[in-house]
Amino acid sequence: MGRLAIIGGGAAGLAAAVTAARELRLLGVPGDVAVYEADERVGRSILATGNGRCNFSNARIDAGAYRNAAFVEAALGALAACSEEMAGLAPEGTCGAAGPDPVHAFFAGLGLVWREEGEGRLYPLANKATSVLDVLRAAAADFGVAEACGRRAVRLDVPDRPGGRFHLRFADGTVGHADAVVLATGGRTARELLPEGIGFAAARPVLGPLRTATDVVRHLNNLRVRCAVTLAGPDGAPKAREAGELLFRDYGVSGIAVFNLSRFAEPGDRLLVDLLPQVPEDGCAAFLHARRRRLAFGDRPLSREAFLRGMLLPAVARAVLEEAGLAPGAPLAKRDVAVLARALKAFPLEVRGIGDERQCQVRCGGADVAAFDPRTLEARAVPGLHVVGEALDVDAPCGGYNLHWAWASGMLAGRGAVARLTGLDTATQDERR
């Protein structure tokens, strides 16, 4: 009888536990699945997601949006291939042209019902993250998964010979053994537990607000603008672009567009905020000239400040005029238009770093994906060791992508670990069920 130890009872760990325990049950093979969780309860990280509502996936997952996209595409493709048998579980509306998404079929099979919001974001119908955790915990209990909470793993020793066992040490001094291990600790502590020889990119918090030079933003605190934002490197080359709402803070900028750009931002980069995203760059001067003619009809005096009134919030208008080097109260001259067009289409903010790490949703960095088989998330050099979720060097923009990866990688590792424990490959597992 084999024993699977899952280190970390968050999103990926619970998906791995449910998948592995259910596989063992369906195959009729004896085996133990235990989740070791540092916290006093499993799944606390899930409860914090989506402002407590849990944007658990996206209706239109695009593997290209992930860091290490080729690896993620191979993993999601492998999951789709080995999950065709789940098609019968998928409720109406969850099947795309290529069949049901395996993650959606997994949750449908657990009884979760959801609805779609803007940009394909999926939330549980009950609008509470607890719904997602409840179905996972209930399934884990039904399939006999053991939850060991308050058990922080501090060391993982890999087998020293083929067929040997993994040794786990916990902060409370206890020791455990396992025939296969799923490392699902998220990005923060994975490095301490990974065996030597597996590369690890230093994990840093991203998907959060950005700190910028404060001379401009401190006058705009708490104001929101609809805009497009380009992140440009110190050489001016664009690195990424997002559209949406931007929230000014006294330390910098926030909002989903900024969160997404934070994945690529480094100190010294610049955010170029397009405050007129609906006006094309090459048509902006003409747009402003037409506006000037319209507002300055007859001999009506038109100050620069009045020219921007009705188009921008007053504080934003003042910041734009300051950036353009134009005194607000002075009359608008024809030559001012070109300068204003530049300031409106590329209002610059210098990036200093992440604004508030506590608000960051993921850690970018993690175990080097090249060391793992994307079909099972098993370490190529350490049979029986699977690494999943944020512990791997995979992250994605907001919109349900990060949790989707956590579930998908956990499911693959759960199946892969069962293959390791039983000696059955995943195709034979499918036949036997």
Ligand SMILES: Cc1cc2nc3c(=O)[nH]c(=O)nc-3n(C[C@H](O)[C@H](O)[C@H](O)COP(=O)(O)OP(=O)(O)OC[C@H]3O[C@@H](n4cnc5c(N)ncnc54)[C@H](O)[C@@H]3O)c2cc1C
């Ligand atoms: C505020 C917030 C909101 C978010 N909202 C969304 C959202 O709406 N949609 C989305 O897709 N993504 C969201 N994310 C990101 C998403 O939560 C993560 O990408 C996802 O939880 C990663 O899953 P994971 O299993 O790898 O790690 P986690 O879910 O973080 O789980 C890791 C678990 O391992 C435990 N652990 C760590 N070290 C040890 C150890 N040494 N021994 C034992 N246990 C250990 C931790 O206590 C934790 O329970 C959000 C993140 C945050 C912080």
